[in-house]
Amino acid sequence: MLDYHLHLWxxxxxxxxxxxxxxxxxxxxxxAAGVQELAVTEHLFRFRQAxxxxxxxxxxxxxxxxxxxxxxxxxxxxxxxxxxxxxxxAQEAKxxxxxxxxxxxxxxxxxxxxxxxxxxxxxxxxxxxxxxxxLDAWRFDDIDVPLQMDEWSARKVDDCWNQYTxxxxxxxxxxxxxxxxxxxxxxxxxxxxxxxxxxxxxxxxAAASSGMAAELSSAGWRKPVGEQxxxxxxxxxxxxxxxxxxxxxxxxxxxxxxxxxADLRSLLDAVGVGELQGYEGRVPHRVAVGSPPPPSEEG
Ligand SMILES: [Zn+2]
Ligand SMILES: [Zn+2]
Numbered sequence: 586m587l588d589y590h591l592h593l594w595x596x597x598x599x600x601x602x603x604x605x606x607x608x609x610x611x612x613x614x615x616x617a618a619g620v621q622e623l624a625v626t627e628h629l630f631r632f633r634q635a636x637x638x639x640x641x642x643x644x645x646x647x648x649x650x651x652x653x654x655x656x657x658x659x660x661x662x663x664x665x666x667x668x669x670x671x672x673x674x675a676q677e678a679k680x681x682x683x684x685x686x687x688x689x690x691x692x693x694x695x696x697x698x699x700x701x702x703x704x705x706x707x708x709x710x711x712x713x714x715x716x717x718x719x720l721d722a723w724r725f726d727d728i729d730v731p732l733q734m735d736e737w738s739a740r741k742v743d744d745c746w747n748q749y750t751x752x753x754x755x756x757x758x759x760x761x762x763x764x765x766x767x768x769x770x771x772x773x774x775x776x777x778x779x780x781x782x783x784x785x786x787x788x789x790x791a792a793a794s795s796g797m798a799a800e801l802s803s804a805g806w807r808k809p810v811g812e813q814x815x816x817x818x819x820x821x822x823x824x825x826x827x828x829x830x831x832x833x834x835x836x837x838x839x840x841x842x843x844x845x846x847a848d849l850r851s852l853l854d855a856v857g858v859g860e861l862q863g864y865e866g867r868v869p870h871r872v873a874v875g876s877p878p879p880p881s882e883e884g
Contacts, residue, residue, distance in 0.1 A: 586618075586619055586620045586621065586832050586843075586846050586849070586850060586861070586874060586875055587620060587621070587622050587623070587624070587831050587832050587833070587861050587863060587872060588615050588620045588622075588623045588624070588832065588833055588834050588836070588842060588843050588846070589622075589623070589624040589626070589686075589688070589712065589714075589764065589800065589831040589832065589833050589863075590624065590626050590688075590690065590714060590766060590800060590802060590804075590831075590833030590834065590835045590836075591611060591623055591624065591625055591626055591833075591834065591835075591836050591842065592626070592627055592628065592690075592835070592836060592837040593607060593625065593627055594627070594631065594837070595837045595838055596663075596837065599662070599665060600631055600663075600665050600666035602670075603670060603671060603674035604674070605674070605677060605678055605681065605683075607839075608623075608625065608674075608675075608678045608683055608685060609678075609683060610839055611623060611685075611836075611839065611842045612683050612684055612685065614839065614842045614843055615842055615843040615846075616684075617843075617878060618842075618843035618846045618847075618878060619846060619847075619850075619875060619876070619877050619878035620832075620843045620846055621684060621872070621875060622684045622685070622686065622863055622872065623683075623684060623685045623686070623842075624685065624686045624687075624688035624711065624712050624714075624831075624864075625675045625678070625685055625686075625687060625688055626688035626689055626690045626712070626714050626766075627666075627671060627689060627690065628663070628689075628690050628692070629689055629690065629691045629692055629701070629705075630660060630663050630664055630692060631663050631664060631665070631666045632664060632666050632667065632668040632671065633664055633665065633666070633667060633668070634667075634668040634669075634704060635664055635668070635704075636660060636664035638700060638701070638704050639694055639697065639700075639701070640660060640664070641657075642694055642697070643656040643657065643721070643722035645721065645722070647721070648721050648722040649722075651732060652721075652722040652723055652732070652733075652736075653722050655722075655724070655730070655732055655733070656719075656722045656724070659724070668708070672687060672708050672709065672710075675687040675688075676709065686711035686712055686863070686864060686865065687708075687709060687710050687711045687712075688710060688711060688712040688713065688714060688864075689705065689710060689713055689714070690714045690716055690766060691705070691713050691714060691715055691716065691761065691762050692716055692717075692718055692719065693715065693716065693717045693718075693719075693752050693753075693755070693756040695721075695752065695755065698755070698756065698759035698761040699759070699761075701761055702759070702760075702761040705761075709866070710867060711864050711865050711866055711867065712763050712764060712864035712867065713761065713762040713763050713764070713867065714762060714763070714764050714765075714766040714800070715756045715757070715761065715762030715763075715764065715765055715766060715797070716766040716767065716770070717749055717752045717753050717756060717770065717771075718770065720745065720748050720749060720752065723736050725737070725745065725749075725771065725773070725774070726770055726773045726774070728773065728774055728808065728809060734774060737774055737776050742776045742777070742778050743778050745771060745776065746771050746778055746781065746784045747784070749770075749771035749784075750771075750784045750787050750788060750791075753765065753768070753787075753788060753791050754787065754791045756791075757791040757792060757794070757795035757797055758791070758794075758795060760795065762797065763797060763798060763864055763867055763869070764797060764798045764799070764800050764831050764862075764864075765788075765791070765792055765797050765798070765799050765800060766800045766802070766833070766835075767800060767802045767804060767805065767814035767815075767835065768788055768792070768799050768800065768814060768815045768819065768823075769785075769788060769814055769815045769816055769819055770814060772805075772810045772816070773805070773808050773809065773810055774808075774809050774810070775809040775810045775811075777810070781816075781818075782818070785815075785816070785818055785819045785822055786822065788815070788819060788822075789819065789822035789823055789825075789826050789828065790826075792823060792826070792828045793823075793826040793827070793828055797828075798828065798829040798830060798831055798862045798869070799815065799823045799828050799829075799830055799831075800814065800830070800831050800832070800833050801813065801814070801815070801820065801830050801831070801832050801833070801849050801852060801853065802814040802832075802833045802834070802835050802849075803833070803834050803835070803844045803845040803846070803848065803849055804833070804834065804835035804844075806844075806845060806848075807841070807844070813845075813848070813849065813852065817852075817855075820852065820856055821856055824856040824857065824858055829860075829861070829862035829869065829871075830853070830858055830861050830862060831861055831862060831863075832846070832849045832850075832853070832861060834846075847877060850874060850877060853874055858874070859873070859874055860872065860873060860874065861873075861874060
């Protein structure tokens with residue numbers, strides 16, 4: 586098993602200096618859960634280098650002023666860390682023999698993924714996750730912010746799923762990233778169309794035609810939707826198309842590392858997937874799902 590989606594800082598905390606001890610603790614917790622390899626994947630928007638390139642992307646006449654102002658505040662709060670220091674710390678962990686690879690969770694920026702790829706090409710990343718968290722300036726997954734959640738009542742659910750899928754398709758086609766993170770994140774707040782099949786088909790096609798892997802993530806169990814990403818019918822579509830998988834917790838703190846790895850293992854089993862995909866220098870390789878850890882002595 587892998588835990589290929591890990592954050593260092595919770596969203597409500599400012600970035601703090603990185604240290605190897607945090608990564609060591611993550612590795613110990615993951616290994617106890619039968620997870621062999623971890624990817625450190627902080628959000629691109631936590632870094633000043635992202636702000637310099639992309640800051641203000643939300644300024645558009647068509648974007649409601651309140652959403653634009655909220656996004657500006659969000660970036661002010663989040664984009665404070667140094668990407669070079671982050672990569673150096675992950676490299677040190679790797680050099681020290683910890684089972685980690687150097688990653689990043691990259692947001693989708695419509696029409697700008699070439700610029701994003703240009704920024705990231707200068708770093709020794711092993712794996713890049715591609716994520717759609719926002720539709721223009723709307724943070725549809727920011728479930729603790731009423732301004733963002735009110736938008737769900739102002740929009741049609743089908744339209745939101747369609748806009749999300751179009752973004753995912755462009756992200757996949759850009760070739761900027763390796764893994765589709767939480768592929769059906771648009772369901773996060775619990776708004777799901779009566780018949781999502783068309784969008785599931787398109788999400789599976791986006792992954793299959795781009796060669797990207799899909800992430801099987803336990804994070805959805807901690808959200809209002811209350812199920813893993815992707816939903817079982819989408820997981821089955823990925824498996825049927827031969828899309829490779831990573832597994833992930835999307836932990837934002839120590840307690841969530843390797844969260845529900847055993848449940849993810851059961852899902853892989855249910856769809857007949859016995860191998861995962863790992864990455865080194867953005868080159869994929871196969872990784873055995875492996876056996877579950879022995880029961881702990883405390884029982
Ligand atoms: Zn994410
Ligand atoms: Zn994440």
